[in-house]
Amino acid sequence: MNVVVLAAGMGKRMRSDLPKVLHALAARPLLGHVLDTARSLAPSRIVVIYGHGGETVPTALAAPDLAWAKQDPQLGTGHAVMQALPHLDGAAPTLILYGDVPLTRADTLRALVAAAGTGALGLLTVDLDDPTGYGRIVRGAPAADGARGPVRRIVEHKDADAPTRAIREVNTGIMVVPTPMLRRWLGALSNDNAQREYYLTDVVAMAVAEGVPVATAQPAQAWETLGVNSKAQLAELERIHQRRIADALLEAGVGLADPARIDVRGTLTAGKDCFVDVNCVFEGTVVLGDRVTIGANCVLRDATIGSGTEVLPMCHLDSAAVGADARIGPFARLRPGTVLGDDTHVGNFVEMKNTRMAKGSKANHLAYVGDAKVGERVNIGAGTITCNYDGANKHLTVIEDDAFIGSDTQLVAPVTVGAGATLGAGTTLTRDAPANQLTITRVKQVSIPGWKRPVKAPKVSKE
Numbered sequence: 001m002n003v004v005v006l007a008a009g010m011g012k013r014m015r016s017d018l019p020k021v022l023h024a025l026a027a028r029p030l031l032g033h034v035l036d037t038a039r040s041l042a043p044s045r046i047v048v049i050y051g052h053g054g055e056t057v058p059t060a061l062a063a064p065d066l067a068w069a070k071q072d073p074q075l076g077t078g079h080a081v082m083q084a085l086p087h088l089d090g091a092a093p094t095l096i097l098y099g100d101v102p103l104t105r106a107d108t109l110r111a112l113v114a115a116a117g118t119g120a121l122g123l124l125t126v127d128l129d130d131p132t133g134y135g136r137i138v139r140g141a142p143a144a145d146g147a148r149g150p151v152r153r154i155v156e157h158k159d160a161d162a163p164t165r166a167i168r169e170v171n172t173g174i175m176v177v178p179t180p181m182l183r184r185w186l187g188a189l190s191n192d193n194a195q196r197e198y199y200l201t202d203v204v205a206m207a208v209a210e211g212v213p214v215a216t217a218q219p220a221q222a223w224e225t226l227g228v229n230s231k232a233q234l235a236e237l238e239r240i241h242q243r244r245i246a247d248a249l250l251e252a253g254v255g256l257a258d259p260a261r262i263d264v265r266g267t268l269t270a271g272k273d274c275f276v277d278v279n280c281v282f283e284g285t286v287v288l289g290d291r292v293t294i295g296a297n298c299v300l301r302d303a304t305i306g307s308g309t310e311v312l313p314m315c316h317l318d319s320a321a322v323g324a325d326a327r328i329g330p331f332a333r334l335r336p337g338t339v340l341g342d343d344t345h346v347g348n349f350v351e352m353k354n355t356r357m358a359k360g361s362k363a364n365h366l367a368y369v370g371d372a373k374v375g376e377r378v379n380i381g382a383g384t385i386t387c388n389y390d391g392a393n394k395h396l397t398v399i400e401d402d403a404f405i406g407s408d409t410q411l412v413a414p415v416t417v418g419a420g421a422t423l424g425a426g427t428t429l430t431r432d433a434p435a436n437q438l439t440i441t442r443v444k445q446v447s448i449p450g451w452k453r454p455v456k457a458p459k460v461s462k463e
Contacts, residue, residue: 284302360377421436
């Protein structure tokens with residue numbers, strides 16, 4: 001099939017300079033969600049109609065499988081689809097989607113295409129308790145078996161009289177049309193209506209006039225058809241989307257302290273017996289092994305966590321990998337390139353960047369370890385800093401197996417601490433420390449008798 005995605009609207013109620021379809025749902029543009037769904041249908045062609053924001057939209061979502069057509073000026077949905085006609089395969093039907101309706105499921109669209117078959121016009125409709133603002137589906141008399149009568153036309157809300165506005169079945173805008181018919185009907189559209197626009201929905205009446213069957217399908221959930229016209233609606237859809245993800249995680253056996261307080265802005269894959277506390281955010285691709293616990297208020301982006309590992313509250317892991325049975329946090333930050341082995345400990349207020357730390361090593365508190373290679377069973381004391389940047393280049397710090405780094409130590413890279421070496425507290429290491437020796441650069445302690453601390457002069461009254 002052909003797929004045409006209408007994405008030219010301004011979205012005035014968003015009150016933003018950003019084109020509406022580029023506003024994010026789960027950290028991905030609205031249009032990106034629609035395109036993902038379209039691709040899942042394996043269409044022969046996808047054409048995106050853009051307009052507001054100029055080249056911003058095609059630049060943001062450029063891909064080899066997309067054709068782009070600009071609508072300028074913007075004269076309605078029918079006029080928008082006209083811009084796609086040069087790109088369409090006339091031998092295949094055309095499915096029309098909307099770039100600001102991100103939650104429609106692929107199964108719903110497949111059902112619509114199946115209902116339309118090869119020669120009918122297919123409409124996705126939905127029954128709403130409050131249909132205000134939507135085009136109403138006007139049908140003929142019900143069938144003898146009580147089934148709904150045939151679709152006769154669609155009447156836009158602004159053009160509808162009171163009896164028509166009482167109809168609860170509405171048009172979602174999503175339709176599938178035989179492409180030769182679509183070309184002919186679009187050419188016959190008129191803008192003689194309240195909005196002075198070319199309505200795509202008018203092709204329904206044309207189909208009826210020609211005796212072309214109009215088939216309908218409905219989604220399993222009304223939220224599949226909800227569009228975004230304001231920040232409030234965007235927030236509403238975000239919660240719907242996140243609750244769907246949370247329900248899927250629960251079904252997969254993941255424990256969630258509160259399904260309403262988790263945000264997955266990418267893909268979260270979890271093994272058996274995992275638990276996620278409240279207010280955690282998962283971005284990009286995150287993989288949890290078995291029995292992983294994620295404490296409250298953590299952010300994990302493109303991270304892999306080994307089985308049995310506990311991430312305590314308030315941690316931030318970005319492009320990092322943690323082995324099995326490790327303990328991270330609270331208040332730890334693992335930056336890109338950090339790889340921790342099994343049974344490692346990274347404690348509170350420890351930051352690591354581009355560091356590989358092997359099995360059984362620990363940095364339990366108040367340290368910065370960057371651009372480093374740390375061996376097994378190393379202890380890194382509080383206040384330790386790898387001075388890895390000289391203002392122009394990054395340099396490597398190597399700490400070999402079984403080394404002990406005393407508190408308040410600075411390792412000025414490039415430098416190597418040998419296996420089994422001990423650095424005394426307060427050491428500033430500028431040369432390699434030999435293996436199995438104590439290295440210390442602490443200044444000799446001196447006490448000065450008779451020294452008195454300076455005292456501030458008393459204030460003089462101005463009176």
